[in-house]
Amino acid sequence: MKNKKSNIVCIIQARLNSKRLPEKVLMDIDGKTCIERVIERIKKSKLIDEIWLATSYLNIDRRLKKICDFKKIHYFQGSVSNVLSRFYKISKITNPSYIVRITADCPLIDWRIIDEMIKEIKIKKYDYFSNTIERTFPDGLDVEIFSAVTLKKTYYNAKHPFLKEHVTPYMHGKVSKSIRVGSFNVHQFLYKKDYSSYRITLDRKEDLLLIREIYSQLNDFCSWKEVVKLMQKKPYLKKINNHIKLNEGSRIDMRSIKKNKSFKKSNFLFRKAIKIIPTASQTFSKSYLQWPLNVSPLFLKRGKGCYIVDVDDNKYIDYLLALMPIIIGYANKEVDQAVYRQARQGNILSLSHPKEIELSEKLIKMIPYAEMVKFSKNGSDVLSAAVRLARASTNRDLIAVSGYHGWHDWYIGSTTRNLGIPKAVSKLTKKFIFNDLNSLEEVLGKNAEKFAAIVLEPDTFDKPDITFLKEVRKICDKYGIVLIFDEIICGFRTKLGGAAKKYKIWPDLGCFGKAMANGYPLAALVGKKKLMKKLGDVFISGTFAGELLSIEACLKTIEILERENVIEKLEKLGGFLKEELNKQLKQQNLLDEIVFEGNNWWPRLNIKKTKIDKNIYSSLFRQELISSGLFLGASLNLCLSHNNENIKRDTIRRFKLAIDSFNYIKSSKNPKKYLKGNMIESVFKVR
Template structure:
């Protein structure tokens, strides 16, 4: 392992001090701030990006696996998306009445998404999840909801975390968390709040996908198309008169052009989209079956930028490119090389009990487990992040693969991971403290769940 110099982040630190005086937390997004990246070794401000590479304000260059919190499916400054956006800017961005682009993009969603008989547009993923929950309450005339995963900054979700200041307490009394791939945890909610649950809103994939339980067996095994966790959730919803909402903000247009619902052939009543559908230009959407989506005519979901043409132009260009260039096949192939390589390195450096690359190749996650005296996964993460940063890789535990990541980027990244794993192996072998090898401050969780399962959750979405 060759010696690597600490990167210089002088300009980043100067800007950060300036930002703290006028911007609370110093960042607009929690997971882009100093909690998610080791303060003292990581850049705090990026200046530009192209493809899968970024440059910070000090001139340091990185291969990026965060990709702006995952929306950059094609990569930074994609030429086709940029061209579409620039063309639309010359025509106008927001109009006094509707624009044909609203129809064009809605038609693309209807074409590719199984549940989509119609669509309405917002700007953030939380816009879509908020109206989906409101719509389900309007349809069912019920107030309680069951949820699984992260769904945005709105009251009913954040009310269940330790960042719940300013949120009336009744919100977290109406929202109930269940565990992914644990159908009994959802059954208990339906039993406790009989005829009160308006909807189940969930991410169809968290890290790994749904698992199956054979009929008459108590043992779980690998996924079965006709009998799995998602099909069980759908049956429970139907039985109890609740709507099923898939939050496809992360999975949509990344795992499959029609989302995880198409991938697993489990069709929800409503679904929410954002991120990859417009390659980083703000846009979100809610889609659903006609009998449910029609309720949007009487359920208020309206704002000035709801039909903003910049996001719609970007989405039209992005979805067309995904379709024509076999983008998703590329994500799986390149991401598969990275995942396989990381797990091989973990094996040869005797770290398998501590770290593993899990999930789907298009968006994998490094799971970090407690091991021996090393009981703080965030400390382990901070060391790996530090060593990768020094070797030109911007990383925050997940790998948001883009169409711009090529084999050369994967090879360079695996070399960086190997150096990081070598260092971690040496520390563990000699029973040393990881903290002693950290130059900056350790990473922290963005928020902690305080309701139901008391799960500690670091937001990788916002």
């Protein structure tokens, strides 16, 4: 430790009346008290000029003075509840540039981290810098550094008692929304790997056991990396205190994400909407039946990248992505600028526009069996068009389907949501199971020659069995059935050109939509000329089918998908998240009940067997995900903006928080009482 100008002052915050483990900082760790260990390790710093211990006026805390004298560090007593004022008063005495805040319950604190952080804050001149908000280091290595100016502003402006007690929330701002905080240049010190599941802080008896064990096996000044290595080598060590909830000792961290979210405005808007909009939503899967009141927000006000913000200002990492049309990210600048350029020329005109040819040519180049193209607005439209075309060209009525194909009569009549569809129509569509040839053969039976089309999603949650797809193609050829691939979801996610191109099995017609224009409404029917040219007689027509903003958006989206290798990146990302999130589930012994599985480009969240009622289980799970800031339904819907190191780390951390509290709730006597709203209504299962 240098001892010249007091440029960097380290303040160790300590007290003896800790509730969970009274007088913990005086507890013996291999021959020395915890606080001595902390002081000795901080003294190793090459960049700290002075060390102070800040405690309260309480008599009990006077006992710490002796240790400070013995260790030759400064001692300060101040307000019991306004800890912030202790810091400010020390800074008035010492007049430093930066203050390092350490708490006395970290006997394995590592000066190497402190020095690295000091170096960085001096260069980058952050107002506040810590490793405690976005956690990557083990719990117990907490370092916060802030400038004297930041401290002064905080001291004069932080009004709420919580801010005074906890010193730094006013600076980093991670507190409940009702508390006013400052506006500072805040930065996080992150390690390249996530070790936040390690706990080496002293808060409970079990922590003490672990720390004693570590000190008995390593030298007094071991580095944090040696500690982690030891714990990895000897997994029993981690088990000593593993059951203690992460960050239990530092509740502020929890608060940073797991805010008790208010849905006040959402609920208000819902009450208004339900009177004038059936189900208060335009889309079944976005309605309160799937996102119940008080469990979830119901109205969002904006999206950017992979984030969404609800009308109550809660922010989430979004893994729903508006049901998959977003593939690059919300409000993508490049796509939007292309759209604005077109908007200035008119978004729809009285005759066709050359851009329709340009995009058709692009799609024909990308999709091997596409010889002609017809646009529309929704997936349902182009599926209906394909079916009508198949019926017209075969002069047959029956259709065989597997998967979901939109809301129009010909398909939805075959599901349980078939109200209002004439029985005569429903009877014409027969369902078979994907990847199951027997089931298809059973459906076709002796009537194969009466079927106009077989419609299937060639790639969904589950990987297709290539032999199955080949057999389906053969059956279609044998009986003159039109093979229609519904590529609405997989078309722009498995490969540019669709799943047919990936697996080299060519349908007669293909339907594309969703992600093709990164959120702008566009769908396309493509296929062989001999069929498609019949659309001159088979009547398919829509006022908005040639709308130009979406066509522009699609051209730009394809350009970005090609340039950025988006599909490959998302496939990799899905595999990574699937593995990491399953690891978390395994750590919590939940893997038998919940698992991410299936294709990497679209990992499905499968809730398998549950001891409690499945609907309660799923609803509670969704509730905890949302309150941890993850908007996630039955699958991980991915876009390019998710493919970012911070987002990945944050997703894992939020997921960890969610399953931590979910596990606690579901193991309680009456889990249902923790459900803050209604249950999710189960969707009709089609895949």
